[in-house]
Amino acid sequence: MTGDPVVLARGVRMSYGDTEVLHGVDFSVAPGEVSCIIGPSGSGKSTFLRCVNGLEPVLGGSLRVLGEEVGHTLRDGKYHPWSPKRFAAFRTKIGMVFQRFNLFAHQSALENVACAPIHVAGMSGDKARELAMEHLARVGLADHAHKRPHQLSGGQQQRVAIARALAMNPTLMLFDEPTSALDPELVDEVLEVMKKLALDGMTMLVVTHEIGFAREVGDTLTFFDEGVVVEQGAPAELLAACKQPRTRAFLSSVL
DSSP: OOSSOSEEEEEEEEEETTEEEEEEEEEEEOTTOEEEEEOOTTSSHHHHHHHHTTSSOOOEEEEEETTEETTEEEETTEEEEOOHHHHHHHHTTEEEEOSSOOOOTTSOHHHHHHHHHHHTTOOOHHHHHHHHHHHHHHTTOGGGTTOOGGGSOHHHHHHHHHHHHHTTOOSEEEEESTTTTSOHHHHHHHHHHHHHHHHTTOEEEEEOSOHHHHHHHOSEEEEEETTEEEEEEOHHHHHHSOOSHHHHHHHHHHO
16 A cells, blocks of 8 residues: 555644544545544544544644645735635535435336436436446446435445445545444445455545444454544554553443
């Protein structure tokens, strides 16, 4: 994994009102890396992911994603805030899969996946539908393209959400606990799709409680707690011999 970091955070701080959620996060993701984040609820994992995608503002420190300082551009010695249009252009390079599937209930799986290529990328309807079928096949759902979300299982809906994110040909994929809303028997079908993406060389930042996935697929594993990075390392090494007592206590409760 060589080249400039896809994500590079230095001292990132973020607050909701008077409550500081991120207290100076240092973090990086290399091209082609599968970086997994674990930690207790409220530790800042999802907030950090939303900062990476520009959905939440960074209030301190530096956050560079895909070579750009998120939220503003340095020009003529001054920082110029991004416009909504500039944020939208930035997000076309990043696919994001949420805990909840956020599919359009009135559209078929095919229409959900084709929506962004048509309305954001300006692709023709025929070409977008052809592309959508390719990505539905990629996640094993070509035979379900005509179905609406309520006709699909939770695992199938999440796979449609992944196909939708892939349809914009992103450089970086973000996953915010993509299996947490699924029944246990449906988790594996989503994780298998993510494993295939990793094998294809997709750069992925994954917030997850699936320790087995992090161990098997992740290149790095980071433990967040109370808005800071407590510990980071190779998954097998960190899971077998973590150095920080807080990491050890968390892993003993989930393993």
